[in-house]
Amino acid sequence: MKNYLLKDTKCLIIQSKFSAFSFWNYVDVCKMVGAKYPAAPLGLLTVAALLPQQWIFKLVDANIEPLLDEHLQWADIVCVGGMLPQQSSILAIIDQAHQFDRPVVVGGPDPTSQPEVYLSADYLVLGEGEVTIPMFIADLEKGRSRGQYQSEEKADMTRAVIPRFDLIRFQDYLQIGIQYSRGCPFQCEFCNIVELFGRYPRTKTQEQVLRELQTLYDLGHRGHIDIVDDNFIGNKRSVKKLLPAIKKWSGSHKHPFYFSTECSINLADDENLMQMMKDVDFRYVFIGIETPEETALIMTNKTANVNKPVGTTIKKIYSYGMIVNAGFIMGFDHESDRIAENMIACIRDSGISMAMLGMLYALPDTRLSRRLIKEGRLFEDSSSLRDDQIKIDQTSSGLNFITKRPRIDILRDFLRVESVIYDPKNYFKRVTDTALLLKWIPKHRPGFLKSLKTGLAFLKLSRQLGKSRSTAWPYYKMVFKVLINNPGAIEPAVNLSAMFIHFHKQSQFIMQHITRDIETIEKSRQKKAEWISGHQYQLSKEYIEEFLEI
Numbered sequence: 001m002k003n004y005l006l007k008d009t010k011c012l013i014i015q016s017k018f019s020a021f022s023f024w025n026y027v028d029v030c031k032m033v034g035a036k037y038p039a040a041p042l043g044l045l046t047v048a049a050l051l052p053q054q055w056i057f058k059l060v061d062a063n064i065e066p067l068l069d070e071h072l073q074w075a076d077i078v079c080v081g082g083m084l085p086q087q088s089s090i091l092a093i094i095d096q097a098h099q100f101d102r103p104v105v106v107g108g109p110d111p112t113s114q115p116e117v118y119l120s121a122d123y124l125v126l127g128e129g130e131v132t133i134p135m136f137i138a139d140l141e142k143g144r145s146r147g148q149y150q151s152e153e154k155a156d157m158t159r160a161v162i163p164r165f166d167l168i169r170f171q172d173y174l175q176i177g178i179q180y181s182r183g184c185p186f187q188c189e190f191c192n193i194v195e196l197f198g199r200y201p202r203t204k205t206q207e208q209v210l211r212e213l214q215t216l217y218d219l220g221h222r223g224h225i226d227i228v229d230d231n232f233i234g235n236k237r238s239v240k241k242l243l244p245a246i247k248k249w250s251g252s253h254k255h256p257f258y259f260s261t262e263c264s265i266n267l268a269d270d271e272n273l274m275q276m277m278k279d280v281d282f283r284y285v286f287i288g289i290e291t292p293e294e295t296a297l298i299m300t301n302k303t304a305n306v307n308k309p310v311g312t313t314i315k316k317i318y319s320y321g322m323i324v325n326a327g328f329i330m331g332f333d334h335e336s337d338r339i340a341e342n343m344i345a346c347i348r349d350s351g352i353s354m355a356m357l358g359m360l361y362a363l364p365d366t367r368l369s370r371r372l373i374k375e376g377r378l379f380e381d382s383s384s385l386r387d388d389q390i391k392i393d394q395t396s397s398g399l400n401f402i403t404k405r406p407r408i409d410i411l412r413d414f415l416r417v418e419s420v421i422y423d424p425k426n427y428f429k430r431v432t433d434t435a436l437l438l439k440w441i442p443k444h445r446p447g448f449l450k451s452l453k454t455g456l457a458f459l460k461l462s463r464q465l466g467k468s469r470s471t472a473w474p475y476y477k478m479v480f481k482v483l484i485n486n487p488g489a490i491e492p493a494v495n496l497s498a499m500f501i502h503f504h505k506q507s508q509f510i511m512q513h514i515t516r517d518i519e520t521i522e523k524s525r526q527k528k529a530e531w532i533s534g535h536q537y538q539l540s541k542e543y544i545e546e547f548l549e550i
């Protein structure tokens with residue numbers, strides 16, 4: 001076996017493709033401002049920094065350029081990994097690399113959750129790379145040609161390395177991720193963050209974060225940084241120490257960046273924290289609202305959201321100049337028959353434009369999937385959130401279990417909510433409502449070239465939305481209203497409008513897919529009904545009812 005620890009080992013790192021119809025892949029919006037893909041592959045950049053630094057690295061992100069045979073021919077060793085929706089593309093890459101006799105190292109969230117799916121890889125490096133990559137390197141040193149590495153140990157974030165940001169071209173991406181903490185103090189039943197990263201958020205030190213910002217600054221990145229934590233405010237005390245340090249650093253560097261992150265809804269309880277985030281130019285926060293129904297929240301253990309009237313809570317965050325994007329889930333065991341109307345009202349009243357409506361998905365290794373197994377309700381092939389034609393992400397692939405409410409009712413409710421919230425009139429009304437409430441005081445100012453690109457993008461967008469009768473009036477009405485009443489917020493309002501181009505396409509795709517599912521269930525119900533009518537005399541009324549309820 002080749003000695004891979006030699007200086008010139010060529011390591012090819014591949015980010016496999018996500019589906020274009022994923023909620024998250026707003027490639028059309030990227031194109032408008034000259035980028036190719038929303039987010040850079042932070043996990044793989046971190047992996048590159050953990051591997052022997054004498055190696056020569058090349059990163060191919062299949063979402064922005066095709067993976068070619070030449071890439072694989074160039075490599076001595078191939079690394080690939082990712083999430084559940086990338087599963088089939090990762091498996092295809094393993095096969096492709098093997099055709100060239102290249103050993104493949106696999107890691108990341110999905111291989112960690114279900115390593116048995118990836119046994120075709122040569123090395124399975126599971127869990128946090130900070131812990132398991134050294135184990136893999138030790139085996140390479142011993143000349144082992146296969147191995148599986150995992151550990152109970154959690155990575156010490158105060159010793160985390162700076163990702164190899166030099167391996168990407170910043171202009172290809174809309175945003176660059178950094179990570180401050182891992183873990184979350186809450187324990188929502190459907191989420192595996194606690195299983196993966198623990199309840200006590202482990203954080204980097206302020207100095208580490210500032211070093212990462214400095215690295216990005218020195219490499220030339222300007223603009224959007226997404227802090228990809230599970231819950232940025234999971235450890236409020238340390239976040240409150242970090243934010244003033246970032247403020248000072250940003251001030252002394254003329255505010256090169258603005259930020260977004262993901263956090264729990266209790267952000268709105270802490271005005272001091274919101275002010276601190278505003279002070280460093282946080283512009284977007286993603287919050288898991290999940291459902292407006294209290295009983296369902298309680299039963300799924302989403303305790304942070306209980307007793308929080310969504311509309312007023314979210315509006316408080318707007319008043320600190322931060323736009324809320326949110327996730328909503330249908331299909332909880334305890335949701336009511338009125339869920340569609342409740343969900344529509346909640347999204348409308350909170351003015352959330354980027355509302356990711358998904359169906360409950362029992363991810364492997366969650367308390368939810370363990371409960372469903374116990375209750376005999378989890379489907380056998382439940383890990384089917386794959387990146388093929390239709391199974392893309394949570395918006396299209398949920399309900400991998402026997403539901404409590406009739407499945408067809410959940411699908412119909414989902415269809416109704418999706419069609420209402422992504423109707424152009426309703427979408428641009430929410431954009432208007434958000435923009436009118438936003439106290440938008442940006443600190444980061446783009447350079448001349450970027451401003452020019454943004455200006456051109458605005459013209460392109462206005463032309464595109466102006467072409468269709470269904471979007472022209474709601475869009476222009478929104479623009480005039482915001483320009484007259486809160487002109488400072490026109491930039492975020494236009495950004496949210498640009499997202500409509502993706503959401504329109506994505507929601508149409510999802511609705512077609514759900515409609516097909518509903519038709520299939522209806523057909524099979526009809527067949528069953530026909531069968532029953534031929535056997536009615538032998539069957540009880542209860543059995544018939546249960547049999548028809550799919």
Ligand code: B12
Nearest residue numbers: 022039043081083084107108109110125128129228393394
């Ligand atoms: C940021 C994020 C996103 C961003 C991704 C942006 C981007 N391109 O990076 C967005 C918002 C787009 C996103 C979307 C989704 N996400 Co997400 N996301 C995260 C989050 C919060 C952080 C990921 C991250 O960057 N971490 C920081 C890096 C450093 O860690 P890492 O990637 O895990 O890499 C480490 C190890 O895994 C390992 N490693 C990773 N790759 C490899 C490869 C090799 C070869 C090796 C050796 C090691 C290795 O080493 C790294 C260092 O320790 C995680 C939760 C989490 N804490 O991991 C969820 C998470 C990854 N997401 C998840 C899911 C399910 C999704 C969605 C499917 C959800 C949905 N709503 O539909 C979508 C699908 C995305 C799509 N495009 O279609 C799940 C994945 C579960 C699984 N079993 O696969 C996670 C774990 C959250 C959860 N609750 O379980 N997500």
Ligand code: SF4
Nearest residue numbers: 184186187188191193
């Ligand atoms: S608050 Fe978010 S990250 Fe934390 S356990 Fe719940 S869903 Fe997971």
